Amino acid sequence: MAVPRALLGLRLAAWSLALYPAAELAWRLTHAALGPNPVEFLERYTGLWSLRLLLVALAMTPLRRFTGRVEFVQIRRLLGLWAFAWICVHFAVFLTFDLEWSPAKLVEEVAERTYITLGFTGWLLLLPLAITSTRGWQRRLGRRWKSLHRLVWPAVWLGGLHFLWLVKSDHREPLAYLAITALVLLLRAPWPLRGRKADPGKRLPA
Amino acid sequence: MLIRIPPPHPIRSSEITPERVHDDRRRLVAQLGLSAVALVTGCGRSDDAQAERPQASTEIAATDSASTVAPAAGSEGRAALNVAKRSELAGGETLTPFMDVSTYNNYYEFGTSKDQPARNAHTLKTRPWMVTVDGECESPGQLGIEDLVNASTLEERVYRFRCVEAWSMVVPWVGIALSDVLARFKPTSKAKYVAFETFYDRQQMPLGRWAGFELPYVEGLRIDEAMHPLTLLTVGMYGRVLPNQNGAPLRLVVPWKYGYKSIKSIVRVRFVEKEPPTTWNILQPEEYGFYSNVNPAVSHPRWSQSGERRLGELFKRKTLLYNGYTEVASLYTGMDPVKFH
Numbered sequence: 001m002a003v004p005r006a007l008l009g010l011r012l013a014a015w016s017l018a019l020y021p022a023a024e025l026a027w028r029l030t031h032a033a034l035g036p037n038p039v040e041f042l043e044r045y046t047g048l049w050s051l052r053l054l055l056v057a058l059a060m061t062p063l064r065r066f067t068g069r070v071e072f073v074q075i076r077r078l079l080g081l082w083a084f085a086w087i088c089v090h091f092a093v094f095l096t097f098d099l100e101w102s103p104a105k106l107v108e109e110v111a112e113r114t115y116i117t118l119g120f121t122g123w124l125l126l127l128p129l130a131i132t133s134t135r136g137w138q139r140r141l142g143r144r145w146k147s148l149h150r151l152v153w154p155a156v157w158l159g160g161l162h163f164l165w166l167v168k169s170d171h172r173e174p175l176a177y178l179a180i181t182a183l184v185l186l187l188r189a190p191w192p193l194r195g196r197k198a199d200p201g202k203r204l205p206a
Numbered sequence: 207m208l209i210r211i212p213p214p215h216p217i218r219s220s221e222i223t224p225e226r227v228h229d230d231r232r233r234l235v236a237q238l239g240l241s242a243v244a245l246v247t248g249c250g251r252s253d254d255a256q257a258e259r260p261q262a263s264t265e266i267a268a269t270d271s272a273s274t275v276a277p278a279a280g281s282e283g284r285a286a287l288n289v290a291k292r293s294e295l296a297g298g299e300t301l302t303p304f305m306d307v308s309t310y311n312n313y314y315e316f317g318t319s320k321d322q323p324a325r326n327a328h329t330l331k332t333r334p335w336m337v338t339v340d341g342e343c344e345s346p347g348q349l350g351i352e353d354l355v356n357a358s359t360l361e362e363r364v365y366r367f368r369c370v371e372a373w374s375m376v377v378p379w380v381g382i383a384l385s386d387v388l389a390r391f392k393p394t395s396k397a398k399y400v401a402f403e404t405f406y407d408r409q410q411m412p413l414g415r416w417a418g419f420e421l422p423y424v425e426g427l428r429i430d431e432a433m434h435p436l437t438l439l440t441v442g443m444y445g446r447v448l449p450n451q452n453g454a455p456l457r458l459v460v461p462w463k464y465g466y467k468s469i470k471s472i473v474r475v476r477f478v479e480k481e482p483p484t485t486w487n488i489l490q491p492e493e494y495g496f497y498s499n500v501n502p503a504v505s506h507p508r509w510s511q512s513g514e515r516r517l518g519e520l521f522k523r524k525t526l527l528y529n530g531y532t533e534v535a536s537l538y539t540g541m542d543p544v545k546f547h
Contacts, residue, residue: 036306036320036517097520105510114504144376166508168371169418169489170318 007071017056018082021049038174039097046090047119051159052085055180060158062187077133080152084130087123087159116166122158125151156181268456277301277378277444283503284446287355287380294360295436295461297530301364302375304444306517313371313470314417315406327450329410330471335455341401341477344392349475351455355441357382360443363438368465368500368529373511375517379459380442385433388475393429397477400432401425404460405473419489425469426482426496430537436461445491460500462528464498486514495547498539500529504547 003011025045028034057079064072099105109116111151129149131137138145164174164185273471281304313323316330333351336351340346360380368374388400406414406422414421431437438459443448448454460467476482486494495505502512502525513522528534538546 036310037320037515039515039520041372096514098522100521106464108508113507113510115508170416171418172416186377 002164004071006069007074010071010075011078012081014078017081018053018085021086023044024145033092037188038091042093043090047163050083050086051156051163051177054076054152054156054159055177055184058081058152059183059187062184064134082135084126091123106112107159115162118158118165119162122155122162125155125158129155152182174183183184209431226285229298256536276464278304280305281444281446284449285355286446287360287361287442288358289360289380289445290358291360292365293362295531296364296366296376299366300518301377301378301479302517307375307377307443308449308452310373310467310517310545312371313451313453314419315350315404315411315423316420316451317413318416318418323451324449326413329412330450330454331410331456332450332471335412335473337473337476339388339391339454341392342397342475342479344394346391349387351441354382354387354456355447360441361384365436365438365507366529367461367465367468368514368525369509370466370494370498370506370509372511372514372515372522372525373512374529377443378445379438379440380445381438381440381459382456383435384405384437384439385435387439388432388477391477393477396479397420399480399482400427400429401474401476401478401480401482402427402469402472403474404469405471419485422473423469423485424482425458425467425484426478426536427458428481429477431534433462434534434537436531436534462500462531462534464494464500466494467498478484497535497538497541497546499543499547500525501527501543501547503527 014034025042058172060072060076060079064070095101095106097107110120111117132141132145132148141148157178160174160178163177164171167174238346244359277300309324310320312320312321313327314322316326335351337349338346339349359382361380361382363382364376364378365373367377397466402425404421404423404425408414408535411421428439438461440453440457440459443452445450448457450471453468456472457470458472465485481496484494484496487496500511513526515522516524526532
């Protein structure tokens with residue numbers, strides 16, 4: 001069966017968005033454009049894109065709601081998994097260049113530095129969601145799958161707070177991300193929509 | 207321990223790469239390729255043993271990087287300074303390229319990201335420039351920038367520079383010992399501390415409103431720290447006057463303290479009896495103490511201070527107590543480094 005045009009377009013857009021950071025990083029790497037502190041740049045850049053992609057993934061539910069187009073929800077897993085993949089890159093850069101894969105250093109950092117505690121916890125919360133993102137797990141977990149995947153919300157808040165806590169002064173940027181998080185959450189709240197059934201995608205997991 | 211290594215100085219004018227050549231990015235790409243190899247093989251990591259005794263090294267490693275990009279490349283076009291004396295006080299470590307030192311700055315009056323000051327600081331007018339010196343001294347007065355820039359006693363000092371954010375660099379600063387300048391104003395016995403203030407003007411520094419703290423930026427030193435021979439009143443770097451984003455026309459460089467103590471674009475110096483307020487300390491007293499001596503053992507809630515990343519390197523190296531300038535230790539005898547952080 002051919003994939004409907006609308007879904008195809010959305011999938012293409014999602015893949016482009018998810019792979020854009022890889023393309024930009026590849027360009028920067030080959031054009032010596034990573035700046036005077038490449039590791040710091042990589043950490044900041046991958047962290048920001050993780051947060052952006054996670055927020056885009058979370059915006060799919062409200063978009064389906066306002067447009068009535070179920071296709072938005074059909075690209076949600078793709079976006080969520082890519083967000084997680086970028087978080088893993090972000091974490092791997094930190095583990096490699098800051099901690100040199102020392103478990104002792106990781107324990108120290110997670111225990112002593114609040115922003116790392118927050119970020120690490122967020123990653124931990126997302127880990128089971130990535131693992132259980134397959135149809136098989138969805139079937140096996142049944143109704144519990146939906147409850148489990150609500151963990152994405154504490155995770156995205158932790159991501160935003162991880163950013164906020166890291167910034168020494170001038171908190172405008174992390175606050176903007178936290179505001180967007182609040183907005184996305186607000187838009188999916190169960191308030192009735194005029195002239196439309198409140199929840200057209202009831203069968204689909206949130 | 208002051209180990210002075212006489213020149214050969216790394217930046218001879220013959221070594222300065224023309225901007226055209228510097229802009230030929232293939233060289234940088236080649237360098238980057240090397241760092242990618244280093245990344246895979248682990249060769250790029252700093253040797254811990256070496257990091258612990260950097261002052262034992264006498265080789266001038268800058269010649270290596272000069273073969274690809276001269277450290278001072280990009281500084282052309284700024285007025286050259288007449289340097290009477292040169293001191294290498296960074297254990298012969300490779301100079302951080304001028305391009306890095308001048309494009310990776312914390313100067314919140316010109317934006318809070320590292321690349322913003324280099325783009326925005328051109329609005330700062332650095333001439334004429336007068337510094338008011340007053341407070342507990344017998345001869346309060348003014349200090350004109352031209353007197354300092356044209357001083358026959360200008361010295362170049364290569365120092366390690368360590369930011370609290372756990373990155374660091376090696377910079378050839380040009381200036382005069384602060385003690386020589388302060389002595390002219392005859393501080394009295396009541397002068398226990400020296401307070402410094404950065405220039406602030408909303409027109410010239412429109413982004414200052416987003417700094418997140420009150421401006422003007424203020425800093426301070428205890429009088430014995432201010433009079434210590436390592437404390438440099440700085441007017442230049444890489445043989446030329448300071449770029450605006452690096453604190454033109456006049457800044458402090460206190461090499462054994464975290465970078466924020468080395469206040470930029472100074473317009474006022476005051477001898478005071480009590481410990482003066484300092485900007486970062488006002489904002490977050492637990493994180494930024496008055497002393498702010500580089501100390502790998504004193505934990506910081508945001509950054510582990512046990513290691514640091516030299517600009518241009520991928521892996522971290524060990525941070526040295528007092529940034530390696532252990533001759534200042536006697537200033538802090540009997541003081542708990544955690545309590546007086």
